[in-house]
Amino acid sequence: MIIDSIKNGIVLDHIKAGMCMEIYNILNLESLECSVAILKNVPSDKMGRKDIIKVADMFDIDLDVLGYIDPNITVNIIKDGALAEKRKLELPSLIKDVIKCKNPRCITSTEHELQHIFRLADKEKRVYRCIYCDSKAKTHS
Amino acid sequence: MRSLINITDLTLDEIDELIVTANDIIANPAKYSEKCRGKKLATLFFEPSTRTRLSFEAAMYELGGNVIGFSEASSSSSAKGESVSDTVRTVSCYADIIAMRHPKEGAPLVASMKASVPVINAGDGGHNHPTQTLADLLTISREKGKIGDMTVGFCGDLKFGRTVHSLIVALSRYENIRLVLISPDELRIPEYMKTDVIKKNNMPYAETNDLDEVMSSLDILYMTRVQRERFFNEADYIRLKDSYILTPEKLLTAKSGLSVMHPLPRVNEISTAVDEDPRACYFKQVMNGKFIRMALILKLLEEAAK
Numbered sequence: 001m002i003i004d005s006i007k008n009g010i011v012l013d014h015i016k017a018g019m020c021m022e023i024y025n026i027l028n029l030e031s032l033e034c035s036v037a038i039l040k041n042v043p044s045d046k047m048g049r050k051d052i053i054k055v056a057d058m059f060d061i062d063l064d065v066l067g068y069i070d071p072n073i074t075v076n077i078i079k080d081g082a083l084a085e086k087r088k089l090e091l092p093s094l095i096k097d098v099i100k101c102k103n104p105r106c107i108t109s110t111e112h113e114l115q116h117i118f119r120l121a122d123k124e125k126r127v128y129r130c131i132y133c134d135s136k137a138k139t140h141s
Numbered sequence: 142m143r144s145l146i147n148i149t150d151l152t153l154d155e156i157d158e159l160i161v162t163a164n165d166i167i168a169n170p171a172k173y174s175e176k177c178r179g180k181k182l183a184t185l186f187f188e189p190s191t192r193t194r195l196s197f198e199a200a201m202y203e204l205g206g207n208v209i210g211f212s213e214a215s216s217s218s219s220a221k222g223e224s225v226s227d228t229v230r231t232v233s234c235y236a237d238i239i240a241m242r243h244p245k246e247g248a249p250l251v252a253s254m255k256a257s258v259p260v261i262n263a264g265d266g267g268h269n270h271p272t273q274t275l276a277d278l279l280t281i282s283r284e285k286g287k288i289g290d291m292t293v294g295f296c297g298d299l300k301f302g303r304t305v306h307s308l309i310v311a312l313s314r315y316e317n318i319r320l321v322l323i324s325p326d327e328l329r330i331p332e333y334m335k336t337d338v339i340k341k342n343n344m345p346y347a348e349t350n351d352l353d354e355v356m357s358s359l360d361i362l363y364m365t366r367v368q369r370e371r372f373f374n375e376a377d378y379i380r381l382k383d384s385y386i387l388t389p390e391k392l393l394t395a396k397s398g399l400s401v402m403h404p405l406p407r408v409n410e411i412s413t414a415v416d417e418d419p420r421a422c423y424f425k426q427v428m429n430g431k432f433i434r435m436a437l438i439l440k441l442l443e444e445a446a447k
Contacts (some may be wrong), residue, residue, distance in 0.1 A: 106268045107245040111224050114251060121337070132247020133268055136333065 009034070010061060011076040012053040017041055019070065020051035026098065028067055029055065064092035068128070086087035093120050095128065099137050143444045144253035144260040145437065148271040148311045155440075156311075156363060159275060160282050162436035163429070170203065175438055183236035184210035185228065185252075186263070187219060187243040192405060193263050193272070196427070197240045200434035210237060214244075229256040238442055241265075251285035259393030259441040261434075267303050272437065273404050274307040282439040283429065284400045284422055289316040290360055296323040296385050297365035297410055299330040306334055313342040320346040321355045325381055328367070334346055340342045352385055357394045362387070364403045364410050364423075392420065403424055 015023060020038050029036050034057035044050040058077075066073055067089040075087040095118050101108045108114050108130070118128040118137050128137040145151065149156055151159070160268060166173050182201040186194050198208045219242065220227060229252040232239060239256060241249045242263040249262035249269075262346045264270040281288050293312065295305050309330075320339065322330050329348065330339075339346050349355055356362075367382040369375075386409060387401065403411055403423040415421050 043257070103246065105244075105246050105268075107225065107247040107251055107265075111226070111244060111251065113224065130247070132250055135247075135264075 001052065004018070005080050005081065006035075006054050006056045008058060008077050009056045009078050011055075011078060012066070013050070013074040013076060014044070015053065015073050017049040017051055020053055023066070023069060023073075025051060026069065027062065028135035029053070032057065032059060061124065063087065063089060064095055064137065065098050067092050068095045068098060075079055090097075090119055091126060092131060094118070094131075099128075101130040101133065101135055103130065103133050103135040106130060106135060109134060142253070142257065142259055142390050143441055144249075144256075145263075145271050145441065146250050146253055146260070146262045147308050148274045150271070155274070156278060159433060160279050160437045162439065163197055163279050163432040164283070165434050166432050172184055173204055173435065173439070175205040175389070177204035177442065179203060180204075180206040180237045180364050180442060181235065183206050183232045183239045184212070184263075185207060185232060185239055185241045185243075186210065186212045187214040187241070187248070189213050190264060192427070193242060196242075196430050197261075197263060197434055200438060203431070204435055204438060205252070206237075206438075210240075212439045215405070225251050226255040228252075229260065230366060233257040237445070238438060241388060242428055246275050259445050261437065261441065264303070267301050270307055270404075271429065272430065272434055273304045274311050275433040275437065276426055277304070277363075277402065277404070278311060279307050279429040279433045280422055280426045281400070283425075285360070288312070289318060290397055291317070291360040292319040292321060293361045293363060294321040294352075294355060294359040295330075295363045296352055296387075298328045298367045298381075299324040300328040301368060302365040305363065307336065308363065310338055313338050318344060320344055321359060322346060322348045323350070323352050323355060323385065324348075325350060325375065325385075327377070327381060328409075347372075352387075353391060353394070356391060356436055357396065359395065361402060362395070363369050364401065364407070366404075366406065366408055366410060386410055386412060387415055389418065390416050392418060395420065 028124050037054040039052040041049045066074055071089045071091050073089055076083055077085040096115050108116055117131045119131050121127045121129040184197050201208050225248050229425050233256045238259045240263045241252050243265050246266040246268035247266050249260055253260040262269055262271055286417045299305050364387055369378050399420045400422045401420050405423055
């Protein structure tokens, strides 16, 4: 299967197989007017199988969200057909309005205008906790 | 703006400083009787808690200040649907410092992010209650002459009891505190408290169902109420509420230097016959709560004035 290389844009590589649609939705790629290619189950020496997303234009990518979902994803910035920059992701210290607190006793359950903010409580175990009630967020594996 | 939402907002040095101030207030109350002249404390109690509210109000009056506020949500604008953020923005215009009790976890944090005056968390659901913890630390310090090198037993509802969680978090920062966690299986301390606090700080601990078995090893016995309001199921509450009742007979094997603490109010988990025992400290804890709140109000108002 051949997908044309992009001239200017962003390639999200090393996405865990099966995760590309979630990333597509969270990054709201549907709102882009440029071409977006989604490659699923691509053979990979390192990962066995992986997903790739190619976006044929520059856009403001939320690296924090991406880092939260999977810090192993590689973000390649393509300019004039060549790799211009490789961005390494990190687990963000705070994530805002990406996941919702599910604790019915949390203030966010009744005050709906509040941002849902989670802080990185344990980097090794990738544990995020609600800043308001300390409830543990369900993490992405 | 400096607020107190969680006990860990304070460093150990700051807690020591509050304990020193509280001890000085106890020794020299007249010296502090005009310190807050012209200042107003707003007690915003979105759920009733007469004990904590009166403690804050007594603390402010003894500092020479005044108090405004409400004691339940139905008499506040939240009954009309006003958000916590709007309430505290409004109250910031009237008061110099706020003490807030709210049934929802995190509400005082939201308040502190929006208020232009210091906010003290006076209890948010089953989450934090840092001024109770300060009262407990002052009591331990006064009873034992130090905080550290001791075995502390927690008995009763260790699952929902926020006073227990907050105090264990606070004690985890002191040296050589051994924990004995005494509860029915259904009300054991949550797993995250074990992994994130107790084990993480290498605190020696033991869990048991049997208070009698461990009584003689304890320097402090912290009893808790099995709280009706923390249960979703009434039948579970009725089944578990009498699980652990402290009586003079149970104290026969205890050390003579044991200190029995309780955040109060009690239902029946400490027999009234224990009240006369010199080891009973829970009413001293109430008194200490007022003095440490006085010290805290002074500290936050002084920092706000800088």
